[in-house]
Amino acid sequence: MMLRKFSFPTVALHSMMKQKERFAALAKFKSSIYRILIATDVASRGLDIPTVQVVINHNTPGLPKIYIHRVGRTARAGRQGQAITLVTQYDIHLVHAIEEQIKKKLEEYSVEEAEVLQILTQVNVVRRECEIKLEAANFDEKKEINKRKQLILEGKDPxxxxxxxxxxxxxxxxxxxxxxxxxxxxxxxxxxxxGQRGRPPRARPEAHSASAPIQGPA
Missing domain, CATH: 1.20.5 (Single alpha-helices involved in coiled-coils or other helix-helix interfaces)
Structure with a gap:
């Protein structure tokens, strides 16, 4: 929804869509009618999408195998691809686990901070507008119902x-x-x-002794 607001034509793929809708969305992406696919982990495995060039992880996967399945959409059949993961300070241990699993050090993807700050306010405004629309459509409630159904199908107590x-x-x-x-x-x-190393050593105060005259017996 946000990308469409910024004139990026996109198609979505998530668990709240019916199977027929998923196939239709996937077909539009594979045929290059849409060049951007916004997907949950529904698309992380079991799908043959041979022409994906870039995968962007909006969050850091909690398990290395999920990361492998996600980025596996790129570089299929010997092709080259690129995977970018958005990381916070609380995700460092997840990144280390991924690096240990894939036996490779992930490189930092540098961005121009000035350019990011320039559009940050506009992005936040559009995001809030989209959140209001989703709240009006009871999106969160539908999402929760769908999660409960999925857990029941998996034999779990929601x-x-x-x-x-x-x-x-x-x-x-x-x-x-x-x-x-x-x-x-x-x-x-x-x-x-x-701070202690930068301070000059304090001079010790000189010891002074005072003596009072002692009077002998008269």
Whole structure:
């Protein structure tokens, strides 16, 4: 929706679409009617899309095998391809796990920060407009219903699964706060040590002794 607002013709592929709609969207992308496909992990495996040149991961996959399936859409049949993953400071451990799995170090893709900041406000405004439209269409509610149906089909209890995810989120948040506290403490200690090294040594005050006259017996 956002890309269309910026005049980028796109087609979507996700689990809330009917099977017939998925096939139609995929056909439009494979025939180059649309050059951009916005997809969830529905498209990460089991699909033959031989002409994909670039895969952009909007988030860092939680498991290395998911990353491999996602970027496997590129470089098929010996062709070259490129995969770009958006990473936050909380995803570094996921990147390390991926690098360990694929036996390759991922390279940083540099961007011009000035150009990003120039369009950031406009992007945020358009994003909010799209969120309002989705809220009006009860998109989140439909998405939640669809998730529950999928869990039931997989033989899982949706309520237990939701509870498990909530507990896992609490643990992650707690670990994140602990790491932030440790980093803050280390930075403060480092700053204190640097400050102490830069100060001139203090001169010790000279010791002075005072004696009172002692009077003998009269």
């Amino acid at each position: 309520d237990l699964e939701a509870k498990r995810k909530a507990e896992l989120a609490k643990i992650k948040q707690k670990n994140r706060r602990f790491k932030e506290q440790v980093e803050h403490t280390l930075q403060r200690q480092k700053a204190n040590r640097a």
